[in-house]
Amino acid sequence: MRIEEIRLQNYKCYKKLKISRIPAMAVFVGANGTGKSTLFDVFGFLKHCLTYNVNKAVQSRGGFQELVSREHRGETIIIEIKFRLNITGVERLVTYYLEIAEIDKSIIVNREILRYKRGAHGSPYHFLDYKAGKGYAITNEEDFTKENEELTKEYRELEANDILAIKGLGQFQKFKAANAFRNLIENWHLSDFHINKARGTKDAVGYDEHLSVSGDNLQLVAHNLFLNHKDIFQKIIKKMQERVPGISSIEPETTVDGRLLLKFQDGSFKDPFIDKYVSDGTIKMFAYLVMLFDPHPHPLLCVEEPENQLYPHLLTELAEEFRLYSRHGDQVFVSTHSPDFLNAMELEEVFWLEKRDGFTEIKRASDDEQISAYMLDGDKMGYLWKQGFLGRVNPK
Ligand SMILES: Nc1ncnc2c1ncn2[C@@H]1O[C@H](COP(=O)(O)OP(=O)(O)O)[C@@H](O)[C@H]1O
Numbered sequence: 001m002r003i004e005e006i007r008l009q010n011y012k013c014y015k016k017l018k019i020s021r022i023p024a025m026a027v028f029v030g031a032n033g034t035g036k037s038t039l040f041d042v043f044g045f046l047k048h049c050l051t052y053n054v055n056k057a058v059q060s061r062g063g064f065q066e067l068v069s070r071e072h073r074g075e076t077i078i079i080e081i082k083f084r085l086n087i088t089g090v091e092r093l094v095t096y097y098l099e100i101a102e103i104d105k106s107i108i109v110n111r112e113i114l115r116y117k118r119g120a121h122g123s124p125y126h127f128l129d130y131k132a133g134k135g136y137a138i139t140n141e142e143d144f145t146k147e148n149e150e151l152t153k154e155y156r157e158l159e160a161n162d163i164l165a166i167k168g169l170g171q172f173q174k175f176k177a178a179n180a181f182r183n184l185i186e187n188w189h190l191s192d193f194h195i196n197k198a199r200g201t202k203d204a205v206g207y208d209e210h211l212s213v214s215g216d217n218l219q220l221v222a223h224n225l226f227l228n229h230k231d232i233f234q235k236i237i238k239k240m241q242e243r244v245p246g247i248s249s250i251e252p253e254t255t256v257d258g259r260l261l262l263k264f265q266d267g268s269f270k271d272p273f274i275d276k277y278v279s280d281g282t283i284k285m286f287a288y289l290v291m292l293f294d295p296h297p298h299p300l301l302c303v304e305e306p307e308n309q310l311y312p313h314l315l316t317e318l319a320e321e322f323r324l325y326s327r328h329g330d331q332v333f334v335s336t337h338s339p340d341f342l343n344a345m346e347l348e349e350v351f352w353l354e355k356r357d358g359f360t361e362i363k364r365a366s367d368d369e370q371i372s373a374y375m376l377d378g379d380k381m382g383y384l385w386k387q388g389f390l391g392r393v394n395p396k
């Protein structure tokens with residue numbers, strides 16, 4: 001399953017945005033404040049809506065007046081996501097449409113739709129259609145022997161008008177598209193790695209399968225891999241040996257007072273270094289590998305500015321690692337302002353963000369004839385950026 005298009009209307013700095021033909025690996029380049037984090041937070045917002053309700057998701061982002069694009073307060077906020085999903089052996093393009101309004105100071109779901117085409121002809125059919133807490137979902141959407149009129153509509157009223165219909169219905173396999181979209185949103189992941197949070201001993205209590213947003217549970221996740229996924233742990237060590245000069249092994253260790261630390265062995269010395277004292281780049285590379293070699297990968301992984309603390313040549317390898325992750329059926333979005341990271345990117349993978357009159361536009365590098373021609377001629381994206389070809393954004 002892959003997201004192919006994102007459309008936003010009145011979502012913060014995105015007054016009107018449409019990004020189409022999104023590849024499995026996409027990189028978003030932009031200066032500070034152009035909206036990279038905001039774009040990723042669309043998924044955070046949807047997850048928040050699913051876990052709690054839309055009102056809570058809106059309030060935790062400062063309320064409707066902060067979330068809606070400036071000077072567009074009377075309008076609705078629209079999030080539309082198109083994804084490819086295999087339904088009865090055919091890769092169909094499914095659209096999820098969500099429209100949120102503020103009416104008399106309360107937040108309501110103005111419209112929520114899931115639609116896709118059933119046949120080669122005709123317009124997309126609504127398999128789920130809700131308005132302010134009332135609507136229907138089709139209970140036999142995978143029965144393609146039936147005509148549209150013969151499908152069974154299950155009408156329902158939700159407990160409140162700020163609850164997503166896919167929250168409840170998405171739990172059932174029979175609502176195929178709702179179920180798939182709900183899973184995507186529930187399992188998307190944001191990585192905004194903070195080196196100082198990742199370092200140091202951690203309480204050894206518990207068991208963490210996934211690396212957290214900041215990476216502060218690195219020791220726990222590594223420990224879990226070390227104990228329960230030895231083959232994966234060994235693969236990570238091998239990659240580390242290839243990439244970080246001197247590293248010969250890494251081992252988690254539980255201290256006498258019940259804490260957990262990581263020991264990094266340098267081939268030149270007898271005693272290992274504990275994670276508190278190894279270089280930033282070493283920890284960061286290790287953390288990314290732990291995240292990317294997750295035994296249960298995330299369907300969508302958004303990574304914030306992976307470049308800090310890493311040497312340029314490591315960025316090239318890291319980029320390749322992200323790409324591999326995306327080729328295994330998952331999708332990776334990366335935000336960056338590093339020309340070195342960009343140098344490792346292919347033409348189709350790069351998008352840039354640019355503000356115009358206070359609102360952000362996103363352009364794709366491959367739509368630019370000049371950039372395309374240079375890339376075809378063997379140039380690299382980071383160099384082109386430095387020379388000012390990617391719009392008006394300048395590298396730091
Ligand atoms: N309601 C709004 N209307 C218009 N712009 C907004 C609104 N809320 C926030 N912004 C702007 O959106 C941008 C968000 O930037 P952000 O996503 O943090 O950028 P980046 O991650 O690229 O540094 C900021 O420039 C901010 O001023």
Ligand SMILES: [Mg+2]
Pocket residue numbers: 036037038
């Ligand atoms: Mg940001």
